[in-house]
Amino acid sequence: MSTSDPPERTETVVIGAGAVGCSVAYHLTELGAEDVTVIDQGPLPVTGGSSVHAPGIMFQTSPSKIQTKAAHYTSRLLSDAGVYDEVGGIELARSEERMDFLRRRVEWATSYGLPEPELLSPEEVTEHLPMVNEDEILGGYYSPTDGRVDGIAALQWYMQESSADFYGDTQVTDLDVEGGEVNAVVTDRGRIDCDRCVMATNNWGYQTGQLAGLDLPIAPVEHQYVVTEPMEELSDEETAVGDNTTGLDVPGDRDIAEYMSEGPTRPVGRDQDNSLYFRNHGDALGMGSYNHETLSVDPDDMGENSEERQASVRGFTEEHWTKPTHRNREKSAKQAFDELLPATEDQEYAVTENGIFVFTPDGMPAVGPTAAVDGLWSGLAIWWTHSGGYGRILAEWMENGVPRLPSGPVDTGGIHVQRFEPHAGEKDFFVDRGAKRYEQVYSIVEPRWQPDDHRTLRTSPFYHQQQELGAEFYQSGGWESPQYYEENADLVERYADRIPEQDGWQGINRSPIEAAEHLHTRENVSMFDMTTFSSIMVEGSDAEAFLQRVCSNDVEIDVGQVRYSLLLNEGGGILADITVVRLDDDEYMVTTGGGNSPQIHGNWLKEHAPETVSVTVEEGGKTTIGLWGPKSRLLLQRCTDADVSNSGFPYFRAKQIYVGEVPVIALRVSYVGELGWELWAPTEYGQKLWETLWEEGQDLDVRPMGGGALSSMRLEKGYRLWGTDIDTDSNPLEAGLPFAVDMDTDFIGKEALQAAKDAGIDNRITPLTLDDSTDIMLSGRPVLKDGEAIGYVQAGDFGYSIGESIAYTYVPDEYAEAGTSVQVQCEGETYDATIRDEPLFDPGRDKILR
Known part of the structure; x- marks a missing residue:
């Protein structure tokens, strides 16, 4: 002193x-x-x-x-x-x-x-x-x-x-x-x-x-x-x-x-x-x-x-x-x-x-490097209770580039100062949301609780159609995002024998319509609003070299190819999972998820880009429809002159096409494990894109699909969700994503990842299913072996296509073998469960490659 x-x-x-x-x-x-x-x-x-x-x-x-x-x-x-x-x-x-x-x-x-x-x-x-x-x-x-x-x-x-x-x-x-x-x-x-x-x-x-x-x-x-x-x-x-x-x-x-x-x-x-x-x-x-x-x-x-x-x-x-x-x-x-x-x-x-x-508006701390000012760091909204830990995390982040505690890397998606959406800095907004968080400090907050103030801040071009279809909107990053649609209530009766009731805490704010939309998509065709997802344009003569440096996978790809990759920090932790699309020799489109992804991931790319590379985060600049299900090709072909056959438009390829009159970047990718496309269009064309697909698909029983169905479908396929299954506290080998890493390329985090590989991976992600219950397991609940905690639920849902309750967890390697018996504690009950191989649904990828 x-x-x-x-x-x-x-x-x-x-x-x-x-x-x-x-x-x-x-x-x-x-x-x-x-x-x-x-x-x-x-x-x-x-x-x-x-x-x-x-x-x-x-x-x-x-x-x-x-x-x-x-x-x-x-x-x-x-x-x-x-x-x-x-x-x-x-x-x-x-x-x-x-x-x-x-x-x-x-x-x-x-x-x-x-x-x-x-x-x-x-x-x-x-x-x-x-x-x-x-x-x-x-x-x-x-x-x-x-x-x-x-x-x-x-x-x-x-x-x-x-x-x-x-x-x-x-x-x-x-x-x-x-x-x-x-x-x-x-x-x-x-x-x-x-x-x-x-x-x-x-x-x-x-x-x-x-x-x-x-x-x-x-x-x-x-x-x-x-x-x-x-x-x-x-x-x-x-x-x-x-x-x-x-x-x-x-x-x-x-x-x-x-x-x-x-x-x-x-x-x-x-x-x-x-x-x-x-x-x-x-x-x-x-x-x-x-x-x-x-x-x-x-x-x-x-x-x-x-x-x-x-x-x-x-x-x-x-x-x-x-x-x-x-x-x-x-x-x-x-x-x-x-x-x-x-x-x-x-x-x-x-x-x-x-x-x-x-x-803060979400009640969590604001920690890490600010986006707009290099060298300016935040350590805010932290109480005595957590101050020592966040001081250590921030110091490690500043000195070594890896936020961590002595016990290991930590997940930063929920605390990162860059997570806040563009409107969050408006004083009335954050004061009101801060007041709500104060009110809830000791309240029992229900699963999937939604605020009732400052709504309709960000809406997709389809918002009015979605309202007419009875959308139940959840707010994500300020966006109004449908969780399910009352229009699909008739499907519940159709699939009643495959939709178990969810009682108690697990069933709060959950609708059987979500399950029905899941099953309908597996059998027919659905339209999913992906406007909360974001595109990031990377352009310039050094665009390929730059992406090769920041991406864990090999992105030296042909025009029209699509590649799944990761962004890693210096410690090999997963900063993001992304899809890289090559549109031209010097032009790439990188797609990432919704929520806080555009801010954190987009800013990270901007910070690392050389002067010869332009990085533009198009949050809200494009709107996207996920067109998924076995009838998706039939519907899309009706709306375009482009060849969308399996041979003419293979899996993990991209084309710039017209859907009706709408110019679209079409990616043959699917986050639900079904045949399908992501259709990316300038926002001003969004309403017309929705109308075109909707009208042409009526005789195919096209339906809107919400986020509830997406959650259960992606777990059946084992697709990861950043901020839930993967984050900066896990590396690609632990997360079961070795296919997203090419060790023959040089990328940020490679040295740490190689060291982890050489030392041996002690912890791995794995799915488990309940042996004799249809209850849904909630995140944060312990996974036990012989009465000792060996992991906890990262995400859980019911797999309506496979008829089993699914949970994903990281467990020590010796317990990760399929067939291992474990238990899960949730809401005071202990459930018998079994470790399984992934994916649980369509392991041969017959549906997605058809």
């Missing part, structure tokens, strides 16, 4: 000396970075950010693998540092629905490697937490390594152990960005020239991004916390309140930082049925609440520290504590706490606050 002025030049500037900034700096220097400078607008270590007003509670279990892994790494790191109280954590159930949810917690914890997760009876809960009213609960979930971090002590430890230089009371006034690169961080104490910069300002993340011209969707929100006066029920607990912040410069109310530095001696707890959590602070009790209407803060109005005010703390609003203002909760925070912890009913409060923290 330094009291002198910041340097005029440094290699790396980290803006923000809170939990994330300190973690990034510590891990960068641990990995060998030598010239790291950390600055913060507040005093050190009590900066005035959320890291020092937060109670520090850490519940590690999440349905997200990366969130759970990051949390567990954080707990181990800070435990070894001596600044973590491993008192355990207990999540309570006050409803049957919550008990079901806690069973899911056990399954997620088992899948992702948390030690000894356990369900507790009410009596067992009160053995740990005697202040809890046993009559108010049905049970609890116990994670013994949960606990609490001492925020101020942890920041001090990071600063002492890191070789980075730290400067407090240093306000950033500008980011010097020129030519798409960050050149310097400008402060009120001088300019700091740098090669790279990390934004770790959390509550001020939007404002920091604005200095670089970026619209980062970081929404600040208030939530409430109180600490009681000393309680008789806790009188046996020792306390150091009064000494915790002695000698430290503390902005605002010193009592807040003082009490937050006082550790718990009993398990931390939470009552998610009422959006509450609690822990003891020595002989006092702290109680936190999300149980009020969302109190969004204008991201431009975060403000600064003063003697009277800590910048990330607002005044306590008593009405939100004593009155039920949360639209999904019947009781106020105080009423619910009084019932659960009766001893608190008449207690006075020594400390009260409305503390601020942030949410």
Whole structure:
């Protein structure tokens, strides 16, 4: 820690000396970075950010693998540092629905490697937490390594152990960005020239991004916390309140930082049925609440520290504590706490606050390199719980090009700062979506839940036709994408004997029409809206050489050929799976999926392209129809003069043709394992393309098909889905994609992949089917062998063509042989299952090659 002025030049500037900034700096220097400078607008270590007003509670279990892994790494790191109280954590159930949810917690914890997760009876809960009213609960979930971090002590430890230089009371006034690169961080104490910069300002993340011209969707929100006066029920607990912040410069109310530095001696707890959590602070009790209407803060109005005010703390609003203002909760925070912890009913409060923290539109962190500014990195929307892990991930990414934890590479699709769609930076949008995520923090969110605000932002040219056909729209990347069509309800009766009922949690928001569309496509012909998928045009005299360098497969192909390939990072992890189409000598079309794929994959190609190669991401520039099924050739031939026979238009070939009057790039590829084509056309022609195919196919019983059918059909064929089955945490050999790799070419990630191959592949993806159940398995649920977890469900669905429930999982090589018996735990049930060879459907490819 330094009291002198910041340097005029440094290699790396980290803006923000809170939990994330300190973690990034510590891990960068641990990995060998030598010239790291950390600055913060507040005093050190009590900066005035959320890291020092937060109670520090850490519940590690999440349905997200990366969130759970990051949390567990954080707990181990800070435990070894001596600044973590491993008192355990207990999540309570006050409803049957919550008990079901806690069973899911056990399954997620088992899948992702948390030690000894356990369900507790009410009596067992009160053995740990005697202040809890046993009559108010049905049970609890116990994670013994949960606990609490001492925020101020942890920041001090990071600063002492890191070789980075730290400067407090240093306000950033500008980011010097020129030519798409960050050149310097400008402060009120001088300019700091740098090669790279990390934004770790959390509550001020939007404002920091604005200095670089970026619209980062970081929404600040208030939530409430109180600490009681000393309680008789806790009188046996020792306390150091009064000494915790002695000698430290503390902005605002010193009592807040003082009490937050006082550790718990009993398990931390939470009552998610009422959006509450609690822990003891020595002989006092702290109680936190999300149980009020969302109190969004204008991201431009975060403000600064003063003697009277800590910048990330607002005044306590008593009405939100004593009155039920949360639209999904019947009781106020105080009423619910009084019932659960009766001893608190008449207690006075020594400390009260409305503390601020942030949410992104999807509730996940924003981590990684920004697209628009080289050298500018994001470490935002991260809580104490995950801060150590994401600091390590970000440092590895910056230093070695591979986001990873000591346990191995991690999946970045769900946390990448570049994942946000173009409209996400509009303030009303991300503030509203952040508010919704705040509201859902402790809610039980149903499978396939969909937001009801900010809809119809992006629609395909077929949208009105789809509405007329009764489309049930799901939102993906802002696009309205049909999941199924009510127009196809008559098909359910046709295929009733092949569509098992799905009850309980697995059946929520799922329609039998999805199954009927699957079966109809296998027998007839369907039209699937692929507008959410994107084309990326790669053009120029060096286009082939460039793609050969970034693609794992050999893309030195003839005009009209199509090749499936992967983009890998330096560690051999899968950044994307793509289809490469050669349209001309110097012109390629690269196609990728929907969701966050266009942003992440398109930006990666742009960043790596030389000046002689043009990369254009045509998100929304083209519209696409998947025409699939055994009658697809008959329908397409009716609409074009081009030869679409098997010999005239072979599998994995492309032609530029006319469908009616519409100019189309037709690819003979199929993501459902049936004869078919992807028909790519300029967006303005989309409506006419749909009408032409629809009208010509009526006597063939052409039907629209939604995303539900696509999901089950692609699993039957074993086709991978980036962000679900494959991501940066898996390499092509583990993922069963060796055919997408040509080791005779030179490509990014080849050296790491060769090393992995030489060392032996220990983990492999494989399908399994349930032995005697038609239930659908849900992602994140453990796969067991002899009672021990050997993997977890990556994706699951029912295979309506094969009549079996399918799940895909990665398992150790010794268990990957077909015929191996395993079990799957899902929704509190244990299912017998068998490892199978893939593909499960049409292994000879007779259908797709006909």
